[in-house]
Amino acid sequence: MHDDASNALPQYVIDLRAWMSDWYDHAFKAGFVHPPFRLDESIAGRLEGYFKAGLTPAEGAIAFFGVVH
Template structure:
C-alpha cells in the first residue's frame, strides 16, 4: 500500500510500523521475545488491533503475551 505520488506508504502505515517496532523493542527488553522473531500475518493483524485501540507498545506487549485470567 503505497502513495502513488511519492512511492511512500500512507501516514497510518508509517505510524503502525513505528508502533510495531517499539512493541518489539519493549517485548525484547522485558524478555517476551528473542531474535529471530517472525512477524506473520496473524501476529501483525493482532498488533494492528492493539494499535487501533490506542494501546501503547508496552501495553500491546502485555496484552499479547500476558496471562489470561
C-alpha cells in the same frame, strides 16, 4: 529510472510500523521475544488491533504475551 512514488506510504502505515518497532523493543527488553522473531500475518493483525485500540507499545506487549485469566 526508479519511481519514488512507490516509496510513499500512508501516514497510518508509517505510524503502525513505528508502533510495531517500539512494541518489539519493549517485548525484547521484557524478555517476551528473542531474535529471530517472525512477524506473520496473524501476529501483525493482532498488533494492528492493539494499535487501533490506542494501546501503547508496552501495553500491547503485555496484552499479547500476558496470561489470560
